[in-house]
Amino acid sequence: MEKQLENFTKRCRRSGLRITPQRIAVYEELMQSKVHPSADMVYRKVKKKLPNISLDTVNRTLYTLAEMGAAYVVEGSGQAKRFDADEQKHYHFRCIKCNKIVDFYHKPFDNIQIPEELKKKFTILRKSVYLEGICNSCKAKVEQRKSNSQFQHELAKEPENHSSKP
Ligand SMILES: [Zn+2]
């Protein structure tokens, strides 16, 4: 963790960025967080250390970190962007129900080749595999609700059957 922070300050200098308490605090929070937080989540934590910081500053700092390569935006759309500063190679699964983001690693995903025509069209900074779906605990909730409503339904149409087994 110390080492990562040291690399970060080096990176700031290389990018010609001042090392401000705000930048350090935001980076530290992101680095320690395991939940792939949104700007708002980082803001609420950092505010405890730096009461004068604004959400706007946190937001801009997160994008600055992303631009200099110290963090990145987790894939997925339609909601508040989530950030990650974990530099270990890894991939993400996001549950579309509870928005939990889970890290995983699968070696074959490291060897995905980028098509030549895309390389001509874009400068690829990062490639990743992103999975989206429903996590097991959300799935269990859905199934429970389903079987509950089925049960209610059966109770309604067939009043209790007292016949004994043959
Ligand atoms: Zn879930």
Ligand SMILES: [Zn+2]
């Ligand atoms: Zn991650």
